[in-house]
Amino acid sequence: MAESDKNKIKSLADAIRDLVDDTPITLMEVCGTHTMAIARYGIKSLLPASLDIVSGPGCPVCVTSAQDIQFAIDLANQKDCLVATFGDMIKVPGESSNLGSAQNVEVVYSPFDALEMARQNPGKEIVLLGLGFETTTPLIASLIKSAASSNLGNFSVLPMHKLVPPALKLLVADHDSKLDGFILPGHVSAITGTGYFEFLETAGIGGVVSGFTSLDIMESIYVLIADIIAGRTRVLNNYERVVRKNGNPKAFNLIWEVYEPEDSKWRGIGTIPASGLHIKDKYEDLDANCKFELKKREVEEPKGCICGEILMGRKKPKDCRHFGKTCTPLYPVGPCMVSSEGTCAAWYKYHKE
Amino acid sequence: MCLAIPVQVKEIKNNNRAVVDNNGVNFEASTNLVENLKVGDFVLIHAGFIIEILTRDDAREKLALLEEFYQKTGRGKNGRE
Numbered sequence: 378m379a380e381s382d383k384n385k386i387k388s389l390a391d392a393i394r395d396l397v398d399d400t401p402i403t404l405m406e407v408c409g410t411h412t413m414a415i416a417r418y419g420i421k422s423l424l425p426a427s428l429d430i431v432s433g434p435g436c437p438v439c440v441t442s443a444q445d446i447q448f449a450i451d452l453a454n455q456k457d458c459l460v461a462t463f464g465d466m467i468k469v470p471g472e473s474s475n476l477g478s479a480q481n482v483e484v485v486y487s488p489f490d491a492l493e494m495a496r497q498n499p500g501k502e503i504v505l506l507g508l509g510f511e512t513t514t515p516l517i518a519s520l521i522k523s524a525a526s527s528n529l530g531n532f533s534v535l536p537m538h539k540l541v542p543p544a545l546k547l548l549v550a551d552h553d554s555k556l557d558g559f560i561l562p563g564h565v566s567a568i569t570g571t572g573y574f575e576f577l578e579t580a581g582i583g584g585v586v587s588g589f590t591s592l593d594i595m596e597s598i599y600v601l602i603a604d605i606i607a608g609r610t611r612v613l614n615n616y617e618r619v620v621r622k623n624g625n626p627k628a629f630n631l632i633w634e635v636y637e638p639e640d641s642k643w644r645g646i647g648t649i650p651a652s653g654l655h656i657k658d659k660y661e662d663l664d665a666n667c668k669f670e671l672k673k674r675e676v677e678e679p680k681g682c683i684c685g686e687i688l689m690g691r692k693k694p695k696d697c698r699h700f701g702k703t704c705t706p707l708y709p710v711g712p713c714m715v716s717s718e719g720t721c722a723a724w725y726k727y728h729k730e
Numbered sequence: 731m732c733l734a735i736p737v738q739v740k741e742i743k744n745n746n747r748a749v750v751d752n753n754g755v756n757f758e759a760s761t762n763l764v765e766n767l768k769v770g771d772f773v774l775i776h777a778g779f780i781i782e783i784l785t786r787d788d789a790r791e792k793l794a795l796l797e798e799f800y801q802k803t804g805r806g807k808n809g810r811e
């Protein structure tokens with residue numbers, strides 16, 4: 378890091394300490410990349426004790442319901458089926474196993490690779506897991522459109538997408554979460570624009586769209602704290618080099634061309650109204666839910682895992698009896714320990730060692 | 731999962747793809763999600779797709795800062811997570 382940036386961070390840390398002056402403040406970030414960056418850079422060690430930063434439901438893998446994961450595993454165990462997924466998903470437990478131990482699974486880097494797999498394996502049904510928030514969804518939507526126009530009969534998507542605002546609304550309404558402000562996800566905002574989050578202002582809580590370097594994050598904390606202390610409630614953009622007020626309309630509109638909102642189950646949290654997406658009728662041939670006869674089954678969550686409460690900002694990983702004992706990244710019990718972006722995994726890595 | 735990295739556009743192909751350069755490593759990315767892309771633009775890439783066009787100076791600055799992120803996290807060199 379450049380010396381000038383180090384100095385900036387140091388003066389920001391001092392400025393934040395002066396502003397906070399022992400006032401208890403809790404900020405929440407809702408993006409797995411922020412979770413990792415904050416832990417990695419030791420941001421919390423630069424902040425005063427009364428200022429807490431908690432990780433919300435920002436890791437798509439962690440919030441995918443066990444039921445949906447089990448459905449993907451069941452699909453991957455069918456003959457002639459090949460499930461394509463981002464690597465993050467492989468180790469997340471469903472009922473008793475994970476996707477990594479299912480028979481027909483292929484990890485892809487880009488969703489495009491799944492389309493290529495369909496072209497090259499005409500005798501197989503390729504099912505792409507449609508994971509992710511507003512950043513990733515346009516990619517999958519674009520792929521669904523390409524597949525539709527090329528009449529690929531052996532390709533489908535299993536939609537598991539989640540939308541950020543409904544979860545934020547739930548968090549704001551949850552009195553036990555006691556949040557004072559949000560650090561908003563930079564790459565979701567690149568697609569949606571900052572306007573997408575302005576509903577927070579009416580809900581009485583501010584936020585700042587942030588980038589991912591240590592300087593970005595410290596600046597974002599500073600501007601948000603300054604607003605909170607001054608009693609101002611607004612949504613700020615501290616990632617202007619990437620994020621515009623109206624985002625990337627072409628990408629954002631693609632989501633709504635292909636998908637419609639539906640109620641969706643968040644792992645450990647429960648069903649949040651209109652927080653998921655299903656594929657519109659026009660593209661139903663490409664919807665794995667329509668294509669396969671398999672039934673979704675109820676799946677029990679691992680006993681004692683408190684991921685849900687952690688994602689809601691009510692508890693910390695150390696409050697879980699499994700943490701660091703029966704639950705470690707090598708032998709994860711719950712989803713928050715599996716993904717490197719999960720809160721328990723980040724805590725384990727940076728607070729434990 | 732929403733990790734995106736800045737790279738520079740080297741060549742725009744006619745099949746909705748562009749060749750981008752990440753620190754001397756060239757690879758292809760989809761241009762389906764952006765409009766008015768030009769050779770020389772700095773762009774953000776996420777899972778093989780260009781998701782936004784950046785302003786040039788900021789991208790340079792960001793590239794320098796990201797170097798540090800890579801070194802510390804071992805993540806993202808070729809746009810992968």
Ligand code: SF4
Pocket residue numbers: 681682683684687694697698699700701704705709710711712713714715721
């Ligand atoms: S430590 Fe493991 S079991 Fe406990 S909440 Fe985290 S993921 Fe769940």
